[in-house]
Amino acid sequence: MTNVLTRMIHALTGRERVTLTETQRMLVLVNGRFDALLGPGEHLVPRDNCVREIHSIDRLRFITAFDRALFRSRPDLAEGHLTEVRTGPEEIAVVLRDGRPVQVLFPEEREVFWTDAGPFTVDRFDLASDPGVDAALARRLDRASLGRALTTVTVAEGHVGMLHFDGVLVRRLPPGVHSFWAVGPRVTARLVDMRTRAHEVAGQEILTKDRVTIRVNLTAIFRVTDPERAVSAVSDFEETLHRAVQLVFRRRVGALTLDQLLAEKGAIDVEAGDSLRAEMAGIGIELKEIALKDVILPGEIREILNRVVEAEKEAEANVILRREETNAMRALLNTAKVMEDNPVMLRLKELEALEAIAAKVDHLTVHNGTKGLMQEIARLRD
Known part of the structure; x- marks a missing residue:
């Protein structure tokens, strides 16, 4: 009976009962003006x-067309x-709920959160002083799926990163992962x-x-010792090294004949x-070694040189042969002189000759005895 009476009273007064849960809120406008912002319970x-708008605070943000008008007319x-969060022209704000990042606000942005969905805290960062992001905070933002707010630079081991803000060299980055805010100065490395x-x-x-066209292969062993100078003194230090090696060898080789070059x-x-070392040191490069690795000759020149080498080797071989022949003749002459002065030695040589002949035939007939073996004719029979 009481409920029926209550409904009748509400109908007569032009009102109705609305029940909101703990996660619901209702914005009420009467006659086009803000009347109430209702919390959980019966109203x-x-x-x-x-006009009624029911919102869920589980979505954290207060999203409505009446947002700014509400703050302006009914603060x-x-x-x-x-809870309203605003950022300045050079400011980044990280909104945290229960200590966990939930949103990143870029410069001159605004966001409204349901206070009861919190508690909310805000960490603010000044872009004008440093657009860098602490590694621990960058990892937290990545875990919260807020990595879009960051620009990441990865420097491999054995390298350094030359950091530029808006094209101006700022500092050197060591190996590792470095994060910066995606807004503010344009970050390049x-x-x-x-x-x-x-x-x-x-x-x-x-x-x-001597007007012989050759092709050469060159190699330069180098190391960058001053990366700041290497990236600022020239546009491309490797290309500069390449050109310098080309030019210095072109000057050196062009002043020599082919024979001088090979020698x-x-x-x-x-x-x-x-x-080259002094020139490369001026752009921050230490040149350890430089070498003319290969000299490639035209086909006809290579054939000529091969013939020259062949002739030289033949001449050397002939000289050696003649030298050996001379030595052999000298040895024979010495032997003959010894035998001339020593009959016993002559007899021994005769016997050696006889032994050598006898080893190759079946029958040997000697006339006038063995005394005249080396003076008479020896007739050989099989």
Whole structure:
């Protein structure tokens, strides 16, 4: 009976009962003006000329077309239920709920949260002082799926990163992962390999002093010692090294004949290295070694050189042969002189000759005895 009477009273007064749960809130406008912002429980709200918006605080943010008008005309209603967060022109705000990041606000942004969905805290960062983000905070933002707010630079081991803000070199980044806010200064990083490396200059055509066109392969062993100077003194330090190696060898080789080049290859390496080291040190590069690795000759020149080498080797072989023949003749002459002065020695040589002949035939007939063996004719029979 009481409920029926209550409903009749509400109908006569033009109101109706609305029940909200703990996670619901209701914004009520009567005759186009803000009337109330209701929390959990039972409420009587006008039936006619009334606009009602039911919100869930589980969504954390207060999203409505009446947002700014509410704060402007009824700040008293907003104060008890809503938390407004604003950022300045050079400011980043990280909104945390129960200590966990839930949103990142970029400069000059605004967001409204349901106070009862909190507690909320706000960490603010000044972009003008440093756009860098602490590694621990960057990991927390990644875990909260807020990594879009960051720009990440990864520097591999053995490298350094030359950090630029809006094109201006700021500092050196060591190996590791470095994070920056995605807004503010434009962040770029150029990676520089600090390890010792070999730079190859292959297939360079050079005209020697005697007008022979050759191709050479060059190599330079180098290491970057001053990355700041290497990236600021020249646009591309590896290309600068490449050109410098080309030019210095072109000058050195062009001043030599082909024969001089082949004979003084090692000396050219030393001269070129001494010339280049001072030049490369000026752009932050330590040149450890430089070498003329290969000299590739045209086909016809290679054939001519092969014939020259072959002739030289044949001449050397003939000289050796003649020398050995001379030595043999000298030895025979000495033997003959010894036998002439020593009959016993002559007899021994005769017997050696007889032994050698006898070893190769079945029958041996000797006339006039063995005394005249070396003076008479020996007739051999099978």
